[in-house]
Amino acid sequence: MAHFLPYPEPPEPPLPPPRSINASRKSALLVENDSSLLHIFRRSLKDEGYTVRTAANSKEGLRLYRDFAPFNLVLIDYFVPQSKEVEIDLLAELQTNGTALATAIRETNPSQGMVIAALDYRNAGEVPRPRELMHIPVLVAIRQLRSLLEKIEVDRAIEALTPSELLRLQRSADFRVQGLGRAARGRTGEDLLQEAELRTLIGAEDTQKGRHWNKDVDIERHLTEAMRSISNCWKRQFKEMEAYLMSDFLIHDAEEQEHSPLDNVASGHKAADQRLIEKDEEERVLSKFKDDPEATQVLHGLLDGLKKNEIMSKYGLGEKQYAAAVKRIRVTLLGPRNGGGERRKT
Amino acid sequence: MTDKRNYGDPLEKLMNQLAESVLGLSDAAILAETSEAGADPEQEAERTRSVLRRASEVLENVNGRLSNLGHTINSNGWYRGRSGYHSTCVACGSFVSFTTATGEMRGEALDGLCPESDQYTIRRLEASRE
Numbered sequence: 468m469a470h471f472l473p474y475p476e477p478p479e480p481p482l483p484p485p486r487s488i489n490a491s492r493k494s495a496l497l498v499e500n501d502s503s504l505l506h507i508f509r510r511s512l513k514d515e516g517y518t519v520r521t522a523a524n525s526k527e528g529l530r531l532y533r534d535f536a537p538f539n540l541v542l543i544d545y546f547v548p549q550s551k552e553v554e555i556d557l558l559a560e561l562q563t564n565g566t567a568l569a570t571a572i573r574e575t576n577p578s579q580g581m582v583i584a585a586l587d588y589r590n591a592g593e594v595p596r597p598r599e600l601m602h603i604p605v606l607v608a609i610r611q612l613r614s615l616l617e618k619i620e621v622d623r624a625i626e627a628l629t630p631s632e633l634l635r636l637q638r639s640a641d642f643r644v645q646g647l648g649r650a651a652r653g654r655t656g657e658d659l660l661q662e663a664e665l666r667t668l669i670g671a672e673d674t675q676k677g678r679h680w681n682k683d684v685d686i687e688r689h690l691t692e693a694m695r696s697i698s699n700c701w702k703r704q705f706k707e708m709e710a711y712l713m714s715d716f717l718i719h720d721a722e723e724q725e726h727s728p729l730d731n732v733a734s735g736h737k738a739a740d741q742r743l744i745e746k747d748e749e750e751r752v753l754s755k756f757k758d759d760p761e762a763t764q765v766l767h768g769l770l771d772g773l774k775k776n777e778i779m780s781k782y783g784l785g786e787k788q789y790a791a792a793v794k795r796i797r798v799t800l801l802g803p804r805n806g807g808g809e810r811r812k813t
Numbered sequence: 814m815t816d817k818r819n820y821g822d823p824l825e826k827l828m829n830q831l832a833e834s835v836l837g838l839s840d841a842a843i844l845a846e847t848s849e850a851g852a853d854p855e856q857e858a859e860r861t862r863s864v865l866r867r868a869s870e871v872l873e874n875v876n877g878r879l880s881n882l883g884h885t886i887n888s889n890g891w892y893r894g895r896s897g898y899h900s901t902c903v904a905c906g907s908f909v910s911f912t913t914a915t916g917e918m919r920g921e922a923l924d925g926l927c928p929e930s931d932q933y934t935i936r937r938l939e940a941s942r943e
Contacts, residue, residue, distance in 0.1 A: 590881055590882060590927075590930060591881050592883075604877075605880070614888030622869055625865045625866065630855055631839075631854075633857075633858040633861040633862055634843045634847050634858050634861070637857070639833070642835065643828065646825040646827070646828025646829050646832070647825065648824060658913070660864055664868040665913055668888075691836060702825070769827045769830050769831075797831055801850060802850050
């Protein structure tokens with residue numbers, strides 16, 4: 468495949484993604500020589516909140532990139548000419564200045580969000596491009612632009628998350644899934660996190676279709692809210708179709724005789740079998756803290772639905788004692804995720 | 814931050830409270846707590862990032878494959894069903910689904926090129942006439 472860029476330079480170290488996409492206005496580099504398409508793309512990008520720099524050929528595009536990178540987005544027309552002195556020949560095969568520019572930018576910054584516009588093709592599979600560009604989104608219809616931009620923004624935001632933000636997300640996901648009990652149906656915190664992100668990428672307005680990410684909210688908070696909503700939804704769905712096998716409850720005595728504990732549970736507002744399972748789960752959690760009276764007190768308080776101040780007042784705990792007990796509970800219940808933590812599949 | 818809809822059974826409430834308490838931890842505190850739990854914070858954070866990357870890749874793979882075949886799926890046209898996400902090509906109506914856990918894709922839309930792929934595509938010349 469022909470490459471028309473005349474001045475290959477040694478690759479530079481990858482540029483870090485900008486720390487926060489909310490901190491400044493988003494920027495885009497648009498490389499397009501067709502004036503009508505330039506107008507359409509520029510208008511679309513401005514509508515999405517981008518400030519746009521434009522270049523009409525690959526040489527100028529690379530110069531702007533080197534002068535002003537990183538950009539939130541680089542949008543390159545497949546058919547841009549090499550330079551203003553060179554006329555584009557739409558009939559020529561393998562007219563690949565767009566992909567040559569994309570390759571050069573990728574060598575400079577492998578994580579640069581890019582889109583190649585190839586409106587002359589019916590589908591992305593028809594667009595000839597080097598292997599290293601196969602993962603870069605190809606735009607064959609203008610109406611795809613918005614969803615591609617959304618994906619690039621979400622990907623950038625994920626890359627910009629700090630270790631502490633990622634840990635908070637993962638640990639809160641793990642706790643939420645533990646809280647689901649049987650309703651988790653084998654799902655883990657990672658599943659919840661992925662579901663939240665996927666629904667963001669799908670990006671519609673409700674939990675059935677997706678969750679639109681309002682960019683005024685940072686991605687950590689957005690995913691947190693999404694996980695809260697999704698886990699509540701999983702619980703509701705499970706309750707609607709909940710059914711138990713009797714074998715889930717049968718216990719065997721020393722004589723190997725089967726007994727059903729349901730026989731001794733009074734029916735009440737909540738299904739007796741359901742309450743029994745919940746009680747069993749509570750006991751299992753409490754048993755981990757039998758040598759830690761303060762953690763046990765805090766657990767009892769939380770299980771009774773008490774607030775922090777109520778728990779501190781009821782058990783005579785100070786602020787530091789309470790915080791330390793909650794910390795011990797968190798560390799014990801989750802533990803290291805590769806080891807002895809509570810990462811069971813329910 | 815509090816869970817305004819903190820309903821559910823006691824254990825669920827407990828775990829949701831713990832989830833909320835994690836979100837309130839400072840950067841230093843969550844890093845220290847992760848170390849205290851016996852894990853390497855950096856490694857664990859990167860593992861979480863790769864989990865998030867995977868979700869994005871799954872959707873990208875599905876969309877890429879459909880795009881290569883000329884199918885048109887509205888980005889917000891995916892519906893969550895019990896067996897994963899599903900949608901139909903707006904041009905030819907063929908069905909496609911995928912799951913996040915395995916990345917598995919299914920459906921007649923993956924069997925071949927969209928027979929109606931020209932219908933919704935704005936070509937360069939058409940755009941140039943605008």
